[in-house]
Amino acid sequence: MINNIIAIIVISFIIVGSLWGIGNLLNPQEENKTNSTGILLLAENNFFNKTNPTLYINSNIPQKITIANKDFVRHDFIIDELNINTGYLYSNQDFTTAIASRESGIFEYYCSLHPSTMRGTLVISETT
Ligand SMILES: [Cu+2]
Structure with missing residues (x-):
């Protein structure tokens, strides 16, 4: 029982972590950008x-x-x-x-x- 709960927690962390990583890949941080927007x-x-x-x-x-x-x-x-x-x-x-x-x-x-x-x-x- 305890093992199942731990497994669920670990899997949740992995899922949240990968979603966060994918989000960062899709929206890279903007650096010092010089263009028409300044x-x-x-x-x-x-x-x-x-x-x-x-x-x-x-x-x-x-x-x-x-x-x-x-x-x-x-x-x-x-x-x-x-x-x-x-x-x-x-x-x-x-x-x-x-x-x-x-x-x-x-x-x-x-x-x-x-x-x-x-x-x-x-x-x-x-x-x-
Ligand atoms: Cu300051």
Whole structure:
């Protein structure tokens, strides 16, 4: 009897586990994607997209960027020189804004709540 119950529990775990694995295969996590929908930065485990990727855009072409907070704690996204500040994003909130600059240059983006780990570089190249 006990053995049957244990077997049922084990089989349930295996079924749930395989369904979860299949779900993940069908919906792969999106990384730093740059296309017509813009850049997506996931704030997760106090990093942006795990590696704080360097972002590349061109001057005089506005680039859409979405910050999505996947953590339980608050995050924000700031580029001082370009006057970009999402304000605090709570768990599961996201915010879309545009990065636009007439000037090329190298700028720093960061989260004001976790500036030691959430910090990266934005490179704006001159559009020719
Ligand atoms: Cu943060």
